[in-house]
Amino acid sequence: MAKDLCKTLADLKEDEVLAIVEEKLKAGADPMGILADAGRAMEIVGNRFSKSEYFIPDLVYSGEILKKINELVKPKLTEEGGAKTGGKVIIGTVTGDIHDIGKDIVVFMLDVNGFDVVDLGVDVPIQKFVDTIKETSAPVVGLSGFLTLAYDSMKQTIEAIKAAGLRDNTKIMIGGGQITDEIMNYTGADAFGKDAMVGVSLAKKWAGIK
Amino acid sequence: MPVINDIRLNLKKNDVLRRQGFKGYTRIRPEIKTLVLELLESTESTRLLEPTTAYEFYPITGMEPDRVLLQGGAVVNGSLLPSTFPDAKELAAIVCTIGPGLEKQVTEYSRGGETLRAMLLDGIGSAAVDILVQETCRFFSGEASKRGLQASSPVNPGMPGLPITEQRNLLELAHAGDIGVSLTSSGVMVPRKSTSMIIATGPEMKTWTQAEICARCNLRETCPYTVLRS
Known part of the structure; x- marks a missing residue:
């Protein structure tokens, strides 16, 4: 057996x-x-x-x-059964920062957990996030950054998403380095992930997956 | 300009595993231990690690509460150096790197879907930088000793009292370009597996251990890389 x-x-x-x-x-x-x-x-x-x-x-x-x-x-699997079921997630390391390993781990864990991940890479211009949300209508965005300088980039990216009228339909998580509640509030994100698993849990919660 | 490129990094498995956030070494899966050892061997056989240090000594000509004046007109801003090393005679501006090879390989592994390998190799790179810093400090301790002086423990831009904005200044003082280290427009060091520091030398210089740094850090309870819970 x-x-x-x-x-x-x-x-x-x-x-x-x-x-x-x-x-x-x-x-x-x-x-x-x-x-x-x-x-x-x-x-x-x-x-x-x-x-x-x-x-x-x-x-x-x-x-x-x-x-x-x-x-x-x-x-x-049938075509239907093989489809990604978790929904779309856009993720990238914010402008000015070039660290990728943490982001890559989150991308990988989201992917194997059934999410359709749009990985924008590192040092991603603010407008690129805005444009990709418009193109894909992804309901979840992950902003990664390892250095303290990334916090301002995260804040500016979130402000640009808001200015483009996309914030109400977009949940935003941040991660990388030593993010705290204080930094999350500073950037205006909805949540932060201290590790890849929290990132997956947040994406699942926001996608309504148990 | 002075460059040290014959540094032998004796990387130990535990150093590497600490950089993966492991807190209880006995509970590490054998598959992961095996992979770490395999990757460690590969760094030796494929020359993924090219440890190099560039530095320059600067005699101190003046010490003010918020800056240090160096021979030749250079200045290091911030209160950390004057307050911590008021009796220092000279400063060494230092930049260390393991080169670009390892991080290129990490990117290749990531792009090829080998995320675990990428992650473990990245951790090896971080551990290698840690050891490179230790070996470099040992070198400066020896150099100071030859002149009847002591070398301090290193301080880094970003520490309280040594603004991160001094990074560009420090790289110039250490002639970082000679070993291929530069800053992006936003201030990130390239190659990423690089570090910069200042060591003060004088008759009696303060020193501290990594454990003491970890014990004083406000992230000590949550930091996955602390040496306190090893």
Whole structure:
């Protein structure tokens, strides 16, 4: 009998997880059921991370395993089933800052959690965020910045989004470095993520995903 | 201009893991430990780390409450140096970098979807800069000792009393361009895995440990990189 996919993925046993998925697919299991199990496992991973039982590399490792599961399952999915279900998220490192690794981790975790991520890169001009919101109607925007100089860029970007009449329909999270409530209030963002998992949780909450 | 490029970085696994935010080394997954070791080896075999330090010593000609005057007319603004090292005889303006190779590889891993590798390698780069700073401080301690002086612990732009706006001045004083380090228009150092600092030398200079810095930092409870909970 196949081992429990949810528990095995939550325990980050990559080889076993992939073997279970292959076995299930061969046996004709519903691919959406496999993804649902994987989703539950990722919730457990998130809980373990919040309790400091897992660390950021574990989180990223779980995402990489999930990505491999998606690759195995994808050919078996219908077009509808294979679509991104989390909605669109625009993300970028604000103008003046060129740090990318934290942003890339958030992009990756959002992607494996079913979001359609528009990654604008680093040192993103303020107008680029405004234009991309207009083009995509993305309801969620993530502004990343590692240095203290990024706080002013975040504030100016949010002000420009507001001036363009887009703020009411756009939830904005900030992250990177040592962001606090005070900095969040200064920039005018709706929330901040102290790590990638919080970023995913915020995007899920705003997208109405449990 | 003086450049040190024969610095041996003896990177230890624990230094690297601290830079990944791990707080309990025993709970790290074997897969991740293995990957860290593999990446560490790759940095040696592929020359991803090119540790280099550029510096210049400046005799101090005057000390005012909010600035230090240096021989040749240069000035370092801020109250930190005069208040912390009032007896300093000279300042060393220093810039250290591990070069651009590692961060290019990190970007390649990220673009290729290898996020875990990218993240761990980035952490190795940060740990390498930490060790480079330690080795550089050791060098300056030795240099000061040869002249019967002591070297202080390093201070960095952005610390209270040493404005971040002094960064551009410091890079010029250290001749950072000689080792390929520059600032973007917004003041970010390129390569990113670089750091700048000032070390004061004199008859009796203050020194402190990383643990003491962490203990006094207002982010000590939440900082994932603190040495206090290692």
